[in-house]
Amino acid sequence: xxxxxxxxxxxxxxxxxxxxxxxxxxxxxxxxxxxxxxxxxxxxxxxxxxxxxxxxxxxxxxxxxxxxxxxxxxxxxxx
Numbered sequence: 001x002x003x004x005x006x007x008x009x010x011x012x013x014x015x016x017x018x019x020x021x022x023x024x025x026x027x028x029x030x031x032x033x034x035x036x037x038x039x040x041x042x043x044x045x046x047x048x049x050x051x052x053x054x055x056x057x058x059x060x061x062x063x064x065x066x067x068x069x070x071x072x073x074x075x076x077x078x079x
Contacts, residue, residue: 001079002040020045035059042074 001009003016012018023034035056039045046053048070057067065077 001037002074003037004040005079006037016040038072042071044070
């Protein structure tokens with residue numbers, strides 16, 4: 001799902017950035033699958049050279065999601 005889709009599903013369309021803020025504040029041992037949330041362009045939002053980017057990419061790959069250059073094909077994986 002995208003940040004915007006989550007915001008809309010929660011009744012707050014237009015609050016995609018707030019979703020990102022909330023996810024950023026999750027404890028590191030959370031069970032919430034934050035790694036499944038991507039931006040509206042189908043890209044991982046973290047900077048390419050960050051640990052968070054690589055952690056999200058590896059988790060997506062482990063679930064069978066094809067990630068190319070930090071991007072996934074939304075029409076294949078979008079909820």
